[in-house]
Amino acid sequence: MKDTKKVVNFALFLIFVLVVIAIAERIGYQSFALGSFKIGLLPLVFAILITMLLGIKLCRKGILKRVYSEFNVNFAGKYLIFIMLPLMARYGADVAPKIREILSVGWVFIIQEIGNLGTVLIGLPIAILIGLKREAIGATLGIGREGELAYISEKYTLDSDEGRGVLSLYIIGTLFGTIIFSILAPLLLGLGFSVEALAMSSGVGSASMMTAASSALVAQVPEKAETIRAYASASQLLTSFLGTYTMVFLAVPLQRFMYNKMMKRGSK
Known part of the structure; x- marks a missing residue:
């Protein structure tokens, strides 16, 4: 039962990642003026901001609580290096x-x-x-x-x-x-x-x-x-x-x- 719950949580985690990527890519590259300077924000930045905001304790309820489970968080940190290989x-x-x-x-x-x-x-x-x-x-x-x-x-x-x-x-x-x-x-x-x-x-x-x-x-x-x-x-x-x-x-x-x-x- 415990393993089944982990599998379901991990599946939700993968779906969540794909949704965040889609939203970030939809936002695309954005730039704004800061005085005489032009600052550019990449989709990667928006993806990080979204996951940061949704990861705070106040938002971690229901499905998000399962997405940000201890197992999923540890998995993401442990295998980050493999994502960087390509x-x-x-x-x-x-x-x-x-x-x-x-x-x-x-x-x-x-x-x-x-x-x-x-x-x-x-x-x-x-x-x-x-x-x-x-x-x-x-x-x-x-x-x-x-x-x-x-x-x-x-x-x-x-x-x-x-x-x-x-x-x-x-x-x-x-x-x-x-x-x-x-x-x-x-x-x-x-x-x-x-x-x-x-x-x-x-x-x-x-x-x-x-x-x-x-x-x-x-x-x-x-x-x-x-x-x-x-x-x-x-x-x-x-x-x-x-x-x-x-x-x-x-x-x-x-x-x-x-x-x-x-x-x-x-x-x-």
């Missing part, structure tokens, strides 16, 4: 036609990986300042994507304070990161930043954030759509690969050093 294949297809152009500025892609240390240098002091302790280690090691999640899970387990920190950041990034990136990219473009530079910087290690930022840029500069997708995809691939080594050999030792120093100073 997107990873698409990255390779986007990079290939522009490979010579990308290699000509390859050193820029490598140098930008140092930016992964920003979460430690800036985020760790702020996290400790607002009262986080061991949770700060998981929350500031990176942007809380799969690489950081795997590292913290193996070293501390997800039931630890560090694990709760990285899980919290993963959820926050999933809920709000896509929305922020889809707004930030065209906003910086309006301020005069190069579209190529913004395309590179959109590959921070999160497939959803990269897609949101690059798609928003394509909507603003459609004549450079191939270049934007190629630069963003190459950046994302390098971040996924080199970012792991940056995390293990640079971010982890730096974070450990800063954390110990700051905690000792705070205890005096």
Whole structure:
């Protein structure tokens, strides 16, 4: 009986996902003016907003309570990476036609990986300042994507304070990161930043954030759509690969050093 209920709830969950996708696609790409800037919102953003609003406790009644069951929520988080695999294949297809152009500025892609240390240098002091302790280690090691999640899970387990920190950041990034990136990219473009530079910087290690930022840029500069997708995809691939080594050999030792120093100073 319990298994039957799970199957029914999961079927409702799949129907719910298809309905949300249909609604988001029906809304389509929307843009609005913010002063002298033009902000674009993708269907992906509307899909996230719809699922966020319907997922709050006040709305989770009747069928929605069954859709947002603990099993369905855990399933969605656990198998998110498999949904991203076709997107990873698409990255390779986007990079290939522009490979010579990308290699000509390859050193820029490598140098930008140092930016992964920003979460430690800036985020760790702020996290400790607002009262986080061991949770700060998981929350500031990176942007809380799969690489950081795997590292913290193996070293501390997800039931630890560090694990709760990285899980919290993963959820926050999933809920709000896509929305922020889809707004930030065209906003910086309006301020005069190069579209190529913004395309590179959109590959921070999160497939959803990269897609949101690059798609928003394509909507603003459609004549450079191939270049934007190629630069963003190459950046994302390098971040996924080199970012792991940056995390293990640079971010982890730096974070450990800063954390110990700051905690000792705070205890005096």
